[in-house]
Amino acid sequence: xxxxxxxxxxxxxxxxxxxxxxxxxxxxxxxxxxxxxxxxxxxxxxxxxxxxxxxxxxxxxxxxxxxxxxxxxxxxxxxxxxxxxxxxxxxxxxxxxxxxxxxxxxxxxxxxxxxxxxxxxxxxxxxxxxxxxxxxxxxxxxxxxxxxxxxxxxxxxxxxxxxxxxxxxxxxxxxxxxxxxxxxxxxxxxxxxxxxxxxxxxxxxxxxxxxxxxxxxxxxxxxxxxxxxxxxxxxxxxxxxxxxxxxxxxxxxxxxxxxxxxxxxxxxxxxxxxxxxxxxxxxxxxxxxxxxxxxxxxxxxxxxxxxxxxxxxxxxxx
Numbered sequence: 001x002x003x004x005x006x007x008x009x010x011x012x013x014x015x016x017x018x019x020x021x022x023x024x025x026x027x028x029x030x031x032x033x034x035x036x037x038x039x040x041x042x043x044x045x046x047x048x049x050x051x052x053x054x055x056x057x058x059x060x061x062x063x064x065x066x067x068x069x070x071x072x073x074x075x076x077x078x079x080x081x082x083x084x085x086x087x088x089x090x091x092x093x094x095x096x097x098x099x100x101x102x103x104x105x106x107x108x109x110x111x112x113x114x115x116x117x118x119x120x121x122x123x124x125x126x127x128x129x130x131x132x133x134x135x136x137x138x139x140x141x142x143x144x145x146x147x148x149x150x151x152x153x154x155x156x157x158x159x160x161x162x163x164x165x166x167x168x169x170x171x172x173x174x175x176x177x178x179x180x181x182x183x184x185x186x187x188x189x190x191x192x193x194x195x196x197x198x199x200x201x202x203x204x205x206x207x208x209x210x211x212x213x214x215x216x217x218x219x220x221x222x223x224x225x226x227x228x229x230x231x232x233x234x235x236x237x238x239x240x241x242x243x244x245x246x247x248x249x250x251x252x253x254x255x256x257x258x259x260x261x262x263x264x265x266x267x268x269x270x271x272x273x274x275x276x277x278x279x280x281x282x283x284x285x286x287x288x289x290x291x292x293x294x295x296x297x298x299x300x301x302x303x304x305x306x307x308x309x310x311x312x313x314x315x316x317x318x
Contacts, residue, residue, distance in 0.1 A: 038072030038150040041086075050104060051086055054097060062090035068160075070153050072146040087144050089160050094130060096142040107142050108135040115270050115290045117161045119154075122248050122260035126151040128158055131294065139293060163240045163267040165201035179204045183234075187211070190234045193245050193261050197236065206314065208235040208307045210300050212247070215281065230299040231258065235286070237311060242266040242288065244298065264296065274315040276308050284308060 041047055043066050047055055051071075055063055067090035073082050086097040094109040114132035127145040134140050146154060176198050183191035186209060198204060213230040231247035244264040272289045279285050279299070286308055288296040300308060 038070050038146040038153045040153050041069040041071060042066065050099065051097065054086075054095075054104070054106065058090055067091075068156055070157065072144060072150070072154075082145060085144055087154075087157055089157060093135070094157065094161065096130070096144065107140065109133075109142075110135060111161065114161055115294055116264055116266040116296075117158055118262060118264050119158055120248070120260070120262040121148055121151060122262075124148045126154070128154055130161065131290075139291070158265070159199075162199075162265045163269070165199055165240050171201055171203050173198070173200045176202065176204050180207065183207075183209055187232060187234075189257065189261070190232065190245060193263070194234060194236060194243075197243050197245065197263060197265075198238070202241075203239040204236065205239060206235075206237045206307075206311055208300075208304060208311065210234075210298070210304060213283070213299060213301060233298055235298065235311070237314065239268075241268055242271065244296065246298075266290070266296070271315065274312050276305075276312050286311075 044052075044055060044063065047069075048071070067088045069086065069088040071084065071086045073084065084099045086095075086099075088095050092111050094111065094114070096107045096109075098105045098107075109130055109132045113134075114130060116131055118129040118131070120127050120129075124147055125145070126148045127143055129141055129143045131141045132139070144154065144157075177195040180191050180194040183194065190209060194207070210230070210233050212228055212232045215227055215229045228249075231249050233244060233246035236243040236245070244266070246262050246264075247258040248260060248262060266288065270290055272291065275287045275289070277285050277287065282302040284300045284302055284305060286298045286300060288298075290296070
């Protein structure tokens with residue numbers, strides 16, 4: 001038994017050596033977790049030296065006051081390597097800087113050219129992905145990953161991308177979030193997520209909840225086996241944006257409710273068109289077109305057709 005264990009360790013070490021890893025980083029779990037936390041940079045004096053050239057190049061009006069800035073992650077994991085990234089929002093733009101070795105790359109997104117932002121929270125892991133057109137006119141996306149513990153540092157970036165709301169006299173936040181109470185008996189998690197997604201001044205117009213869609217694979221004796229073809233998702237239309245909340249597709253191994261969720265915040269003025277088409281097995285596809293090459297598709301059961309047609313017709317009237 002002892003010789004078998006030694007052989008396993010020797011094989012693993014040889015594999016690491018072939019991959020070019022000279023030294024295996026033995027880091028205790030607690031320390032490694034902390035190294036994955038994002039951190040806020042609150043002043044120019046706190047900026048790491050390798051990023052100061054970027055801030056020096058900004059116009060004085062965008063450096064003072066110092067823009068909201070976050071660095072994440074702060075380590076290179078062995079199993080899942082991540083490059084360090086810095087994200088900030090000076091002068092109506094979002095910058096994502098990535099450190100690759102000794103080099104620094106920069107992607108700039110003017111706020112008006114961002115199609116939508118995706119935010120995911122799964123167990124202890126969180127991320128945001130910005131989809132849009134960079135300052136060079138190239139369609140692109142950037143993902144910033146961090147620990148859920150420091151997700152609150154990323155939230156202001158997401159909020160700066162979401163469209164501004166106008167506080168109408170007839171709009172009360174308590175009344176708007178009460179709109180989702182009816183979801184409690186259908187999907188309590190999504191009801192809670194929906195309520196937390198609505199901001200003060202935002203008016204809810206329509207919601208559509210689609211439970212998980214499963215397709216039968218085979219029947220064996222009295223037991224039916226099926227597979228998931230679409231996770232549960234919720235569409236929320238407000239007067240300023242379209243919000244899509246969905247379960248994580250990668251958790252197909254779970255038998256019960258899936259952990260966490262993924263949010264997509266889409267400004268209404270970025271939606272070119274909305275269409276509804278049929279699909280095999282009595283299913284419907286709702287397509288949100290954002291540009292010639294950018295679209296989001298959601299799968300629904302045909303029983304949702306009436307609600308989906310009302311949603312499509314609302315966009316036709318805009």
